[in-house]
Amino acid sequence: MYLTTDTKEFRASNAFANLRVAAVAAAVVALVLTGCGDGKKSDKASQTAAKVNKEEITVHQINFVLQHQQGLKPEQAEAAGKQVLERLIEQELAVQKAQELKIDRDPRVVQQIEAAKREIISRAYVERIGDAIAKPTNDEIAKYYNEKPALFKDRRIYSLQEVAIEARREQFAQIREKLQNSKNMTDFAEFLKANDIKFTGNQAVRAAEQLPLAGLDAISRMKDGDSAISQTPAGLTVLFLVGSRSQPVDEEHARPAIEAFLTNQRKSEMVQKDLKGLRDAAKIEYVGKFAEGAASAAAASSAATLAPTAHEAPASAALNASDISKGMGLK
Template identity: 75%
Template sequence: MTSTALRAPGRSFFTLLTAVAAAAALTACGGDKGEKASQTAAKVNKEEITVHQINFVLQRQPGLKPEQAEAASKQVLERLIDQELAVQKAQEQKLDRDPRVVQQIEAAKREIIARAYVERVGESVAKPTNEEIAKYYAEKPALFKERRIYSLQEIQIEAKPEQFETITNKLKAAKSLSEFVEFLKANDIRFAGNQAVRAAEQLPLNSLDAIAQLKDGESRVMTTPAGLTVLVLNGSRSQPVDEAAARPAIEAFLLNQRKAEAVQKDIKALRDSSNIEYVGKFVGGPGAAASAAAAAPAPVVAPAPAASGLDAATISKGMGLK
């Protein structure tokens, strides 16, 4: 078996979170006189639950179709009633003053405000041009024009860096995957294996070109935080995607990438212009490294062509072989 070592891509420093409205706003219908109905959906003791609260929850449910909104709104209302009852009872027991609860509320508040700022920074980013989209398509043939569906055998190996060379050499010398697995067992090297069928866009982008060059039976080795991952190509089939089909996903991917870069640049500028002092046991810690990581470009994840059934939400979360 032949093998070439590759480094597995790192994780993004910052992932942009974008709220997508997934349901049509509910409209209130009046009586024969055309009077506007109340925005109150229910009263729980002395407190009201409004249509606006229901709509807010619906907007956070991606994939909800307009025709499902009415039924979904009734289910949401029941959950909000249960929630309101729990809140009222908690307040009665003064749980809202519990230090742990107060701390969680403040943490959630900070996260929401920080996310709003991140989204505001992202709003200033320009959308990619048609030329930039076409250029990306042309530069990534393994993703589009020469896209393939891969049948892969994956072996995740727990190993220390000093073991990497020995394991890699044994993989090269092994006449079969079974022989390599027996070597791992004989040397008490922990591993886990599985088989998977993955489209090109579901593979680590930094390794895709190398994987695309594999022939049946050949393998690639990638380093991971826990050790090594061995990918063996069992077979593949061609499934190209034309530029028109790929365009929406490429546009979303490039836009999200620009937003992430803009946020990283902005955070770095804020760090550089602020007085940050580490105290106590945190003095001399990884603060400088964290600042450098904030300035580093985010690792790239492949956009999913529309024909594959993967959308911009999948791109935002990142894709890799599991």
Template identity: 70%
Template structure:
């Protein structure tokens, strides 16, 4: 989503809320002479009820719902909830809800929801950034705003041995075009794959943006990887700056998210220091202390950069996560702490 589309996104969100409200009035308004409980009932499935609140909860999660679509959408959601209720009832008849795996999944989901709720509660204390802070961020990131460009990029991922990378780099420097370099790769028998895309500045990794912004059309760059090398070609670019007024909502959102992440990290660290944590069995071997454990489990790290809210790139993977091949950000998110 382009920064210039931010206003349309906000209007879309407002329209969605209006649509949800319209559904609530439409459904809850039926049968005014009945009891309040009956007026909130949308359907009965055997002995169980499906309520308007359940329908509204699902509708609130739908993006871009228009008011004129509200009635049709509510009926569609109701049918899906009926199917879901029938499946739940049958599963209960078969005692699947008592299956240890199911119980474990339910408990994990419950813990995640509760933990996420706490994180949101902590984040409520964060103050909205002031105008000076927004201006400072805007001026410190010219490649995202004042000097923003749209890039046409080609990327080649090459499988090679470390000793081959030097020859690849030399040939890259000597090549007059992407096509010439690709022909060279074909002749060597090296395995490679490529892709091409058009990306706005805010859609690129923030830690790579400045380097890409320094490139001129036709330039290339090589970076060594664990499996060989990645070559990036800047096929072309065009200027498309964003003024501070249009960038302000995105910058405010980023700074808010960044502060929330820092506050949650600080809070979790304090909770760890105040708690008695005892590692047992094989986990006691080489177990980190409270401070080390907090460092190895980042909480609520800022999200990766998006068009609507340019944000800092995630912190580097902790050594323990990298060694195990696990994505610590994914793990943290799955625990409701991000």
């Protein structure tokens, strides 16, 4: 989109989905435990789902996999648990054979294992920092709702046409003038063709939350039939607002998304502050070719790369497609 700017996005709360997955996982645990014995066996035995040669696959391993499967329904629990178990058996067989062949000692494999370990540990630390974040108050949620009318009470669904034009700077004035005088995009496109100006076009229907947050206010001020033009490295981009329709979201339905966004925003800020403090307190020495420009590179790096909740790019996560149809009660 022509107004795209790096912005923090926010995602609607997945609390209900997580609760449902947890419930399904618990159901699978119960099912597996029921089939594991008569209660007289040890707790260790009751947690064993299968034995592969001398190694055991436990219910906890199945549970862990199921917790990461979104959209699983309770009635699918038993079948899902069995499928996961079969995959774990195949995985264990592959691991045992790899160990037999000493693949686990391959330098490349060891390096990958260490990299994954570091990633998991560092993210766990970041998540622990975020656990201390206080939830936003009702007043803070209401304030954000009122400050973003284009996302909520004045929310619209936009039908947009975008034209990316390859043009030289000396052609800009002519193109802008023709755009102002064109009746529609077809008329404007014919002008570009006639003047051998290369362009590509696309059309889409986008809800307010699917547009870049930095440009949403400007787009929300456009009326049906309006157009906007912006400069790009390759030339110009023209945006036509073909039409729009109102589809507001009241504060009650927007509350979960706003609460999630404000919480995630605070987590990101705290993580960045904490990592900056760690950097300042640490003795970091760049060596060799990495010493050149190290200061500027360090300043440009963002602690948000470790944060699980801070993202840059589209503003769509305010109310994503799933939220619109489910969490926000819209059709």
